Every structure is written in structure tokens, then in C-alpha cells.
Amino acid sequence: MKHPLILASSSPFRQSLLQKFNLPFDTFSPDIDESALECETPTELVKRLSELKASAANKHFNKGLAIGSDQVAVFNNQILGKPHNKQNAVKQLNLFSGNTVTFLTGLCVYDIVTGTKKTCVEPFDVTFKILSDVQISAYCDAEQPYNCAGSFKSEGLGICLFEKLSGDDPNSLIGLPLIKLSQLLTEFGIDVLTAQNKF
Known part of the structure; x- marks a missing residue:
């Protein structure tokens, strides 16, 4: 393939999503400070962090397209x-119960050789059922979603917490918007559909 793909994430969820493209890729764990800057909006935060994660590939690889992604939940502007x-x-x-929460996923594709980067932010709205304390506790014990923005795993039992989902790409809720990623890779000369037999 013209550009090797590199996923800037140790998340097994993001890795399993990228595997849907049926293309080879390397992974690494970007070691970055994920703290928000003062006065930074949620959109600015996920955009910046996805870019930082992707560009951290410079330390580990000398060529390829690095894919960085970051996600936050936003509720009442928090x-x-x-x-x-x-x-x-x-x-x-408990906060989300009966309410709609917006999940923002930043996505960056970064060309290690040229330094070119393309970034987008994908919103996704989740409306939660009215949940009892017993349901919430049972869910947390069952799935232990402690490393997930929003405290759920939508690809598992977490789907039972929801009343409604609204967005362009349900994969973005798991942490990697594949529709947008496919579009960005095309801009770098990789058509995911026709690249299948080129490795």
C-alpha cells in the first residue's frame, strides 16, 4: 500500500473498528497530556487531542498515515x-438518566512524511432511558465501563441504557468514525474499497 496505516491508540475497541476496513495497520499508544486547556471548547479539545495523538507517531514511525481519535461526552455544556x-x-x-448527551469524536489523519493533516469532529447524540439506581449499579458491575467516555460500552450491554441514538455514524460512539475516516483516507489517495488487493 502507498501509505502504511498506523492507529494511534491502544484501545481494543478502536482497533476492532479499524479492522473492518480489512487493511493492515500498526498500532502504538500515544503518550500525551489529555487535559483540557483553559477556555477550550469541547470541539476544540477533541480536535487538538486527536491531532496530538496522530502526530505522536513521529516518535515511533518514519512513514505512514497515522490515525488519531479522541472522544468526550458533553452535557449541559460540561x-x-x-x-x-x-x-x-x-x-x-445518574446525570444522563432521561437526558440527551452529545458525544464528540475528534478524528485526525496525519501524513508522517509530509506533515499534512486532515481533521474533523463528529457529533453523536444519545438519549438515555430513565434509569433506576439498581439498573445503573448492575450495569456498572456487569460491564465496568470505567475507561469509556460516558460510562458505557454501546457495542455491548450499554445499548440497553439508551432510548434513542442520533448521528451520522454509530461507529463514532465507539470511538472511531469509520465513514469520515474512509473519506479522509480517500483524500490521502487510499480508496478503502479498491485497496483490498494491494497488500
Whole structure:
């Protein structure tokens, strides 16, 4: 293939999504500070972090297209990241119960050789059912979604938390908007459909 693909993520969820393209890729774990800057909007944050993750490939590879992605949940204009433990996950899910939450996923494709990058931010709205404390606790115990923005895994039992989903690409909710990624790769000269037999 003209450009090797590199996924700037150690997330098994993002890796399994990228495997849907049926193209070979390498992975690495970008070691970046994911803290928000003062006065940074949620859109600016995920855009910046996806670009930082992709450009971190410079430290590990000398050529290829690096794919960086970052996601936050936004509720009442507040950025909500990964809960990291059950207590925070329960708090988030109680907050979301009966409400609509917007998930923003930043996506960046970065050409290591030329330094060219293309970035977009994909929104996705999730309306949660009205959830009881017992349901929330049981869900957290069952799936332990503590490393997931929003405290759920939509590809698993987390789908039962929702009343409605609204967005262009359900894959963005898992952390990698494949429709947009396919479009960005095309801009770099990789047509995912016709690249199948070129490796």
C-alpha cells in the first residue's frame, strides 16, 4: 500500500473498528497530556487531542498515515471524560438518566512524511432511558465501563441504557468514525474499497 496505516491508540475497541476496513495497520499508544486547556471548547479539545495523538507517531514511525481519535461526552455544556471508577460512572449515568448527551469524536489523519493533516469532529447524540439506581449499579458491575467516555460500552450491554441514538455514524460512539475516516483516507489517495488487493 502507498501509505502504511498506523492507529494511534491502544484501545481494543478502536482497533476492532479499524479492522473492518480489512487493511493492515500498526498500532502504538500515544503518550500525551489529555487535559483540557483553559477556555477550550469541547470541539476544540477533541480536535487538538486527536491531532496530538496522530502526530505522536513521529516518535515511533518514519512513514505512514497515522490515525488519531479522541472522544468526550458533553452535557449541559460540561465536558465529561472517562469515569475511571464505579463511583464516577454511577454519578455520570445518574446525570444522563432521561437526558440527551452529545458525544464528540475528534478524528485526525496525519501524513508522517509530509506533515499534512486532515481533521474533523463528529457529533453523536444519545438519549438515555430513565434509569433506576439498581439498573445503573448492575450495569456498572456487569460491564465496568470505567475507561469509556460516558460510562458505557454501546457495542455491548450499554445499548440497553439508551432510548434513542442520533448521528451520522454509530461507529463514532465507539470511538472511531469509520465513514469520515474512509473519506479522509480517500483524500490521502487510499480508496478503502479498491485497496483490498494491494497488500
